[in-house]
Every structure is written in structure tokens, then in C-alpha cells.
Amino acid sequence: MPKANVTFEKLGVTISVPAGTRLIEISEKVGASITYGCREGECGTCIMKIVSGMEYMSERSVLEDKVLQENMAGRDQRLACQAQVLGGDIVVKA
Amino acid sequence: MKTMPDATEIAPGIHWVGALDPALREFDIILRTANGTTYNSYCVRGEHGVAVIDTVKASHADEFFARLEQVARYDEITTIVLNHLEPDHSGALPELMRRAPQAKLYISAKAQLMLKALVQTDTLAFEVVQTGDAVDLGGRTLRFYSTPFLHWPDTQCTLAAEDGILFSGDAFGCHFCDARLFNDRVGDFRFSFEYYYQHIMRPFREHVLEALDLLAPLPLRVIAPAHGPVLRDAPQSYMQRYRQLAAPLLPNEIGAGTRSLLVFYISSYGNTARMAQAVAEGAESEAGVRVSLYDLQSSAGLPFVDLIEEADALAIGSPTINGDAVKPVWDLLSSLAVIKVCDKLGAAFGSYGWSGEAINMIEDRLRGLKLRVPIKGVRARLIPTEEELARCRDLGKQLAQHLTGNLERRVISMSELLAQESSHA
Numbered sequence: 466m467p468k469a470n471v472t473f474e475k476l477g478v479t480i481s482v483p484a485g486t487r488l489i490e491i492s493e494k495v496g497a498s499i500t501y502g503c504r505e506g507e508c509g510t511c512i513m514k515i516v517s518g519m520e521y522m523s524e525r526s527v528l529e530d531k532v533l534q535e536n537m538a539g540r541d542q543r544l545a546c547q548a549q550v551l552g553g554d555i556v557v558k559a
Numbered sequence: 560m561k562t563m564p565d566a567t568e569i570a571p572g573i574h575w576v577g578a579l580d581p582a583l584r585e586f587d588i589i590l591r592t593a594n595g596t597t598y599n600s601y602c603v604r605g606e607h608g609v610a611v612i613d614t615v616k617a618s619h620a621d622e623f624f625a626r627l628e629q630v631a632r633y634d635e636i637t638t639i640v641l642n643h644l645e646p647d648h649s650g651a652l653p654e655l656m657r658r659a660p661q662a663k664l665y666i667s668a669k670a671q672l673m674l675k676a677l678v679q680t681d682t683l684a685f686e687v688v689q690t691g692d693a694v695d696l697g698g699r700t701l702r703f704y705s706t707p708f709l710h711w712p713d714t715q716c717t718l719a720a721e722d723g724i725l726f727s728g729d730a731f732g733c734h735f736c737d738a739r740l741f742n743d744r745v746g747d748f749r750f751s752f753e754y755y756y757q758h759i760m761r762p763f764r765e766h767v768l769e770a771l772d773l774l775a776p777l778p779l780r781v782i783a784p785a786h787g788p789v790l791r792d793a794p795q796s797y798m799q800r801y802r803q804l805a806a807p808l809l810p811n812e813i814g815a816g817t818r819s820l821l822v823f824y825i826s827s828y829g830n831t832a833r834m835a836q837a838v839a840e841g842a843e844s845e846a847g848v849r850v851s852l853y854d855l856q857s858s859a860g861l862p863f864v865d866l867i868e869e870a871d872a873l874a875i876g877s878p879t880i881n882g883d884a885v886k887p888v889w890d891l892l893s894s895l896a897v898i899k900v901c902d903k904l905g906a907a908f909g910s911y912g913w914s915g916e917a918i919n920m921i922e923d924r925l926r927g928l929k930l931r932v933p934i935k936g937v938r939a940r941l942i943p944t945e946e947e948l949a950r951c952r953d954l955g956k957q958l959a960q961h962l963t964g965n966l967e968r969r970v971i972s973m974s975e976l977l978a979q980e981s982s983h984a
Contacts (some may be wrong), residue, residue: 470970475902475931476931476933477933477961477964477966477968478933478968478971479968479969479970479971480970480971480972480973480976481970481971481972481973482972482973483973486973491973494973494976494977495933495971495976496922496926496931496932496933496934496935497931497933500926500927500929535672536672537668537669559931
């Protein structure tokens with residue numbers, strides 16, 4: 466199964482995960498301080514910054530894009546509950 | 560003492576038109592006040608336009624409109640500014656916009672979503688402003704200053720530039736109701752000013768300092784906040800006080816390179832206490848970390864929150880009693896809402912009799928407060944074994960290494976994480 470390495474920059478840990486895993490699932494397990502609310506891509510609570518490796522993330526869905534825009538998120542931000550890692554090396558600010 | 564003032568002149572053509580709420584004793588459930596509060600709104604008249612800065616709580620709208628009508632007609636109002644959208648300032652907005660439909664509303668970018676949720680209509684026209692933007696009222700200019708997180712994401716200040724009057728929103732405000740309105744006339748409100756800062760602004764002290772850097776150079780004659788007295792006597796002194804209040808409460812004792820770990824515990828039979836001691840020992844073995852150990856028993860009222868504000872990491876030990884962490888632990892954790900704890904490190908440990916839920920509960924709470932909890936906590940059934948105490952020492956050491964940056968970096972697999980989790984479940 467394809468793997469992705471996700472590094473939580475502030476936490477200083479790198480996790481190897483199966484492709485398709487959502488960021489929120491990883492952050493929960495690793496103890497990163499990403500808070501979440503609805504887990505359904507609506508509330509915008511779990512907005513997080515992707516430091517590098519955005520090209521290895523799933524495309525934004527229409528819903529995620531709408532919520533990110535409403536929250537004036539930058540191009541480097543994603544909803545942890547929606548964004549899936551697809552492979553490669555990804556660094557997140559958490 | 561006059562109890563119901565008319566619209567009150569602050570400068571020629573600039574009036575306070577707010578509302579008094581002298582009967583209020585608890586504000587927003589969480590704040591106490593000994594004599595109520597005021598919802599300050601201001602009316603600024605220019606040569607070709609009239610602006611209303613902030614409104615009042617809906618329950619006090621009649622009082623506000625009565626004062627506003629003393630100094631302006633609704634058809635003269637061209638501009639409405641909301642420095643902050645909490646309901647105590649936006650409550651009368653829908654009615655004001657109904658009465659003055661030609662007026663343009665100015666809010667901060669972050670206020671947009673709140674406006675939609677508060678007014679519950681998509682049809683309200685507004686313009687987003689930030690630092691550098693201005694509105695010309697004719698001979699009077701309103702300049703906007705973005706001051707986010709004083710104390711909501713949306714907060715901003717508005718300056719009547721020619722007059723040097725800063726409408727500061729909740730910043731520099733307090734819950735103090737006195738119809739004499741001005742700081743040189745009202746009773747002693749110092750404790751209310753300090754209390755308001757400690758409960759409303761303190762969690763955002765970095766933002767307070769940024770805002771002070773932005774606002775302090777302005778040639779101010781008056782600070783006109785959204786609650787409490789209008790500060791026309793020595794307004795700069797209130798900025799200086801904010802700067803003092805935003806500084807650490809305790810003098811710094813350790814060098815800049817030294818990190819601080821606080822270990823809190825409470826223990827029924829000494830088991831969790833032994834674990835706490837082991838966590839502290841492990842952390843102390845790492846140079847550059849100052850470790851402090853505190854027993855939460857009989858500690859109610861001690862200012863641990865001040866210590867935690869300055870610390871880099873917290874480790875909390877609690878026994879599990881009836882499936883829960885014990886009350887002094889929750890009391891400590893619930894006291895942290897008034898400070899910034901985001902990004903500090905956290906950890907939990909404790910002894911238990913038959914289930915041991917407290918550790919996970921504390922970890923969840925720490926994560927909920929946005930602390931990072933990088934190391935799985937240690938649980939020990941009743942008396943900790945040597946192996947469990949060694950794990951406690953390792954927990955302390957790893958926490959300390961996270962603080963000093965001396966942690967060995969390696970890639971952990973998700974399955975390893977899941978296995979760790981199930982072994983602790």
C-alpha cells in the first residue's frame with residue numbers, strides 16, 4: 466500500500482501512514498494540537514497550515530473550498546478533517 | 560448624581576449616545592460587576608455625513624435611539640461602524656439599519672461571518688476595512704486600525720483623526736456603570752479596569768502588545784471604549800497600564816535558554832505522588848530544563864495559573880476515582896481559560912484501581928486547550944512497579960527533550976501509534 470510521511474513540525478514527529486488517511490486521524494493519534502468541531506468539513510475549526518507537500522494532498526472538495534474561503538484561509542491551508550494524504554513527504558504546522 | 564444622562568458631548572459634534580445597565584451584576588455569565596456596565600455608542604458629525612460607532616445590547620436599544628435622536632436625524636446617518644460584533648454592541652444594529660437604510664456599514668474582514676450569523680440575513684450591505692482605510696465625513700476623518708483578538712478575531716479600533724478620539728471597542732473598557740461617564744468624574748473604577756483586562760484581554764496578550772505598538776504612536780486626546788468610562792484624562796496612561804498588564808506577572812528567574820516544566824499531581828495513597836516524583840526526576844536529567852513539582856491538594860486559590868502562563872510544559876498526575884480525574888485537577892484545567900496555553904507541551908499520568916480513565920481524559924482536555932501532547936501518558940494500577948516508574952522517568956525525560964530539541968527524530972508508523980494506543984486502552 467502506498468505510504469505518506471507526515472511531519473508535524475512543532476511536535477517534531479514524523480508519521481508514516483497509508484495513503485488516503487485524513488490529517489485529523491493522524492493528528493489525533495499523535496497528540497498534535499489541532500482542534501476540531503464537526504469533523505464534517507463545515508465548521509472550519511480544524512483549519513491547518515501545510516508547510517510543504519501540498520502536491521501530495523487530495524484536491525479540495527467544493528465544500529472544503531467554500532469553508533476555507535469563508536474563513537479567508539490562504540492557499541497553504543486545509544481542513545484537517547477533509548484533507549487526505551496521498552503519498553510523498555508532507556510537513557504540517559502543528 | 561444624574562442617573563440618566565442625555566447624549567453627552569465628548570468634543571464638538573461628537574457625542575456619547577450609549578446606554579446604561581446599572582442593574583447588571585453578571586456579564587456574559589462569566590464576569591462579575593459591582594455596579595453594572597455601560598454599552599457605549601458614539602455619534603460623530605461631519606460636514607456631509609454622520610457616523611454611528613457601535614450600537615448597544617438589544618434590550619437597551621430604546622435608550623440608545625432616544626439619545627441618538629437628540630443629536631442626529633436618521634436620514635443624516637451615512638456611516639455605521641461596528642468595531643466588534645458581540646451582541647452587546649451589535650444588538651441594536653438591525654433596527655438602526657432599518658431606520659437609516661442609506662447608511663453604509665463598515666466592519667473588519669473577520670466580522671463578516673459573525674455579521675451573517677448575528678443578523679441572520681445575507682442582504683445586509685457592508686464594506687470591509689482594515690488598517691490604512693478611512694472614511695471622510697467632511698472635515699472629519701474616521702481611520703480604521705485592525706486590532707484582532709482584543710478580544711475577538713473581529714475587533715478593530717476607529718479613530719476620529721482630527722480630534723484624536725479613539726473608539727477602541729472592548730479594549731481599554733470595563734464593566735463599570737456611572738452616569739458621570741468621564742474618567743475624571745466617575746467613581747474609582749481601577750479594579751474594574753484591571754479585572755476586565757485579566758478576564759477578557761489576558762489570553763491575548765501578544766495581540767495586546769501588537770495593538771499597543773499600532774495605537775500608542777497616535778496623538779490621542781480621548782480613548783472612548785465600548786464599556787465603562789470615557790478616558791479623556793491622561794488616556795495614554797491606560798495604554799501604559801495595558802503594556803504593564805501584558806508583561807509576565809512574575810519576574811523572570813531563569814535564563815532565556817532554560818525551559819520550564821511544571822509537574823502537578825494529587826494523590827490519595829502516595830502512588831500518583833511517586834509517579835510525579837519519577838516524571839520530575841526523568842525531566843531533571845535533561846540539562847536546560849527547570850522542573851517544578853506541585854501537590855494540588857489544599858492548593859485551591861494558589862496562583863498556579865500565573866506559573867502556567869510562563870511555563871513551557873505541564874505534566875498532570877491524577878488518580879482515577881469513579882472513572883474520572885479528581886476535582887482539583889479539573890479546577891486547575893478550567894482555570895486556564897484566562898491565559899494562552901496554545902502550543903505548550905502537556906502530559907498526563909496517574910495511578911488507578913480498576914479502570915484508569917483519568918489519564919485519557921486529562922490528555923483530551925489538554926489537547927482541547929490546544930496544548931501538544933506528544934507522549935502517551937503513563938498509567939499504573941495501584942502501586943507503581945519499578946518498570947512503571949521507569950516509564951514515568953522516561954515520560955519526564957522525553958518531555959524535557961521535546962523542550963530542549965534534543966529528541967531523537969525518527970519516523971513512527973501509524974500502526975505503531977495504534978498499537979501504543981490499544982496497549983493503554
